[in-house]
Amino acid sequence: MKCPKCKGKNIIKRGKRYNKTNTKQLYQCMKCNLTFMKHDGFERMRHNKKIISRAIHMHNEGLSLFQVQDHLWQHDGIKVTRKTISDWTKKYSVFLK
Numbered sequence: 001m002k003c004p005k006c007k008g009k010n011i012i013k014r015g016k017r018y019n020k021t022n023t024k025q026l027y028q029c030m031k032c033n034l035t036f037m038k039h040d041g042f043e044r045m046r047h048n049k050k051i052i053s054r055a056i057h058m059h060n061e062g063l064s065l066f067q068v069q070d071h072l073w074q075h076d077g078i079k080v081t082r083k084t085i086s087d088w089t090k091k092y093s094v095f096l097k
């Protein structure tokens, strides 16, 4: 992990910030004193992180895109295309390890 400003590697944790949907870890750079939040890749998502995580998980468990799509509609009332789910699995599975 690096400081976004000076690229320094001496980073310490500065506690957490909470809001309704997620928790963000705050960090401080010991070199330039910049306080920053870690970007986890989910910030620009239109859909809830929980929904996306679940969709990817179901798909990884062997459900077809159609079954995942159906599940999201039946259980969560969320309409997404199979293409969207497919994109999620490609884009975000790396963040869910």
Ligand SMILES: [Zn+2]
Pocket (backbone or CB within 6 Å): 003, 004, 005, 006, 007, 008, 029, 030, 031, 032, 033, 034
């Ligand atoms: Zn720095």
